[in-house]
Amino acid sequence: MFFNNLKIAWRSLVKNKLFSVINVLGLSIGICAGIVIGAIVYYDFTFDTFHKDKDRIYRVTTEFNSSGHTFTNRGVALPLMQTFQEGIPGVELAAPFRSISFSKVENKAQDLRFKNEGNSILANDAYFQLFNYNWLAGDKESALSEAAQVVLSQKKAESYFPHIKIGDMIGKTLVYNDSVAVKVTGIVADFKQKSDLRFTEFMSMDSAPMFGLDELKTSDTWNNTSSGDQLFFKIKDKASLAGIQSRLEELANEHKNQEPWAENETRLFVLQPLSNIHFGGKYGEYPFNNSRHVASIKVLKSLGFVALFLLLLGCANFINLNSAQALTRAKEIGIRKTLGSSKKQVIRQFLMETLILTSLAALLSIVLAPVLLRQFADFLPDDISLSVLYSPVGIVGIISLIVMVSLLSGFYPAFVLSGFRPVSVLKGQFSKGDKGVRLRKTLTVFQFVVAQVFIIATLLVGKQLHYVLNKDMGIKTDAIAYVSVPWNDKSEVKKERLFNEIKNLGQLSNVSFGGEPPASNSYSTTILTYFRNGTEIHEQTQLLWGDVTYLDTYKIPILSGRERLNDSIKEYVVNEAFARAIGFEKPEEVVGEFVKLDTMNIQIVGLMRDFNQHSLKSGIDPMAITGDWSGRYSNFQNIHFDLGNNSEQWTESIDQIKKAWEGVYPDEEINLRFMSEIVQNFYRTEKSTVQLLKWATGLAILISCMGLLGLVVYTTERRVKEIGVRKVLGANLAQLNLLLCKEFLFLVAIAFIISVPIAWYMVQEWIQGFAYKTSLSWWVFIAGGLGMVLVSLAVIGARTYRTANINPVESLRNE
Incomplete structure (x- = not known):
């Protein structure tokens, strides 16, 4: 019976070639979209799913609320990390770590040097007890138990120690940042599964003082939060969550910032499940995810709806055309039923036709899917592929999709066609009206x-x-670029030399020293206090660092007052948004006023025009620009310049800048951004x-x-x-x-x-x-x-x- 239905169904499809082709193409487009979007969704939902007890792993994040504004940070204060290690009820295991990078790593035995090694963390043995790594050499229980110990990923180890067996690498010595000798105590395999934990180098937490990071062990400051200080932990059971969250609220209240300007500021410690971390959310991209692809639940839902509607369009096509063909096939159905076919048999026959069409559409969609996937190559991660189609999950998914689409597309036409009365049809009394x-x-x-x-x-x-x-x-963006000096090189002489060599290049104009550019994703904020009519106004203010030519480089005009006298004097130029925020209806009246930063009174000497510091999704924030007078370290880490209007000379100018860089920093790679x-x-x-x-x-x-x-x-x-x-x-x-x-x-x-x-x-x-x-x-x-x-x-x-x-x-x- 099955093969008979199959043969008849195929004859019918061949007979109605045009409608069959339309149905196959319509369904194939919908199924193709479903396959591609399904592969994208599957890719994002399979990150870090291989860790044991993954449903019990959480991260602590920080959320600040101040004057109606909410600020989030994926990191925590250092004392909270210490508190979790000492023990919190309901926490089975705590694994804090600090992200770090190394300016230089040397294998002196083989005379090998490596520069700017990132994707590294300072951690302890709890990290490897929390996350599942395949150990190739070493003991995960003690590999990071002492100072001057490091665990390497397999690829990193093979680059540091070429032509040496994995087991023989244990006990070898690496020298970090010219002077810190560290022993290799473990080698772990690189993850074969997808993970956001892309670390390749794991330095023991007790090594922190050797890299000038004593605060990791000694800090008692609850009011400094860095996104690089991560705190992961495993709960004992789901019932423990409420108690842990309650304890976090108590700690936030106990250690509230007591500074006067922080009176209206509140802080929350928020728990984030491991399954949510890949999607960033309000905490931004995962800190170690360097891919151009940013996972978003909202985007994935939108993709799902697009796939659903394209599938429904293909199904609607099928229902439309097959129900429209009902009149041409009425006599066929009448004869079948007269010869003894039941309604169920007729339904099975037409569902078989639908199944054949859907299967053909699915085969065509598998051919088209790689073509469609390539159209989104600029927005997808490099390692995404359709290989999931050939896995058990993919095969089951495609079969389920074929069955679902077949039923959805074919049930109504089969039901309509099987409902014809043979007597009426064969007498020619079948209505040709509105059915x-x-x-x-x-x-x-x-x-x-x-x-x-x-x-x-x-x-x-x-x-x-x-x-x-x-x-x-509100700022000049065309033909403006900047280079970042090496963060690990503290030599002011080298920095000044590079600045002067770039400044003397004839094709460039408005060369300036400064911090980050006026508009970027990296920014620093502080609280400035203004006394007005006997009351204190505390305003969160974005700080911008630049020399006295910085504003001119970016064509940001001063509307009132003057530019700062020099790069080291304690003066501010503020924007209009800041003036309005502290109560000036006429922003220009803010010039000459004093604001307080901690214990220092700093004069506002100028008012600059408002400009957008971030994307146009956000408004203009209060801002102040100042010089490099903090004293602890230099905030002037970038050299900004205008390449000019003649784009034909840009390549030559950039080559000259690279040549100047190589003369000053021969061992460092230049980082030039537009x-x-x-x-x-x-x-x-x-x-x-x-x-x-x-x-x-x-x-x-x-x-x-x-x-x-x-x-x-x-x-x-x-x-x-x-x-x-x-x-x-x-x-x-x-x-x-x-x-x-x-x-x-x-x-x-x-x-x-x-x-x-x-x-x-x-x-x-x-x-x-x-x-x-x-x-x-x-x-x-x-x-x-x-x-x-x-x-x-x-x-x-x-x-x-x-x-x-x-x-x-x-x-x-x-x-």
Whole structure:
């Protein structure tokens, strides 16, 4: 019976080639999108799932609330790390660590040197008890129990000790930062599974003083929080969570900052499950994830909805076309039932046809999936692939998808076709009226609603992205670049020498010393206190460090007052936002006032124009620029310069800068960055959203138009004789085309009316994440609707023109 149904189903599909091809293509596009998006979602949800007791591993993070503003930090205060190690009720194991990098690592026995080695941490043995590593050599119970011990990953070890067996590396000595001799006590295999714990070098925590980090062992300061100080731990059971969170709240209250300016500041220690860390969330990207891909639950949900709707469009196509074919197959069903076929047998027959079509579509989608995946290569991690398709999980997933789509697509047509009464059909009394018409119209409207929502959303999101990328941020970003001097080189002489050599290059202008650029993801804040009418105003202020030419380099004008006298005097130039924040309705009146930083009174000597310090998702924060007078270490770590307007000379200028760098820092790699690139990187997620919407829109339009073409073919074939009669009675081509098109254009118009509020709501919700917004212009909605109408007219017109051109003699000869 099965093979008989299979043979009959295949004959039917071959007989109706056009509808079969449309169905296969429509379903294959939906399934292809589902496979690609499924692979992306699977990739992000399989990070760090291989650790034993992963559901009991948490990280402590910090959340600050001050004057209505919330600030988050993935790190914790050092004393909290010590408190967890001493013991917290409900905590089975605590594993704190500090991220660190080394300027130089030497294997003197083989005369090998390595520079700027990162992805390293200071940790203790608890780290390896908490996370699952495959030990190739050494003892995980004691490998980090003493000072001057290090555990290496396999790849790192092989680079440090080439041509030496893993076991023979134990006991070897490495010299860090020219003077710290450390013994290798363990080698661990690199993770084969996906993980955000990409560390390659594990130095013992007791080694911290050897690297000038005594505070890791001795600090009792609860009010300093660094994102590099991470605290992971394992709970005894789920019931312990409430008690641990309660204890964290007690510690936050006990060690509240007692400074006057922190009176309204509160701090929370928040628990974050290991399963959530990959997605960053409000704590930002995972600190050791250097990939351009940033995982986001919100983005993954959006991807899931896109895949779902594309699948539904393919299924709607199938239901539409197969139910439309019901009349042509009515006699077939009548004969089958007369010869003894039951309703269940007829349903099985048509479900078998659907299964064959879906299977063909799935095979085609597997071929197309790598092509679609490559379209998102710029926004996906390099190691993502479709290899999951060939795993047991992937095979089960594809089979489940085929079965689900087959049932979803085929059940209704099979139910309709199997319900025909054989007596009525064979007597020719089967109604050719509205049976199934309402469903087909509804599904057609649904398809065009989805397509038009994608079209409008793509236009509006693209409009917003174009707006933020081209809006004047208040600073010069074109042709501005900077180089960072080596953080580990404390020589002021070398730094000054490099600065002077770059400054003397003829093609450059406005060369300045400073800290980070005016707009970046790295920034420092402090609390400045202003006394006004007998009250203290404490304002969280972003600090910018630069010399007296820094503002001019970035074309930030001083609106009132003057520039600072020199780079070492204690003076501030503040922005308009700061002046307004401390109560000045006229910002220029802030010039000459004094603010307090800790115990120092510092004069405000100038007012600079507001500019955007971050992406346009956020507003303008209070800011002050000052010189390099802190004394502890230099804040001038970058040399900023304008490459000029002649882009043809940029390559030559950059080559000269690199040559100057090699003359001063021959053992260091130059790090040169452009401001335009920094601004572009602010909107990585938005760019990937536009790319996704473009593809979703194209695929949705393609599926909808294929379905529309199928319905037009079916409708025109049924009305060939009617058209012949109308032509005999004098109707011209334009009138006939209008007659055949208006029914479908009416459906497109209904879809447009429905899609407008849906698209507006979705984009309005998305655009709320920006402090600066473009307008949701009415012309965008009209353009989206007209675009869909034109595409529909092209599809409909191509077929109706052919039908309207048929000679009436041919269409009426059998009447």
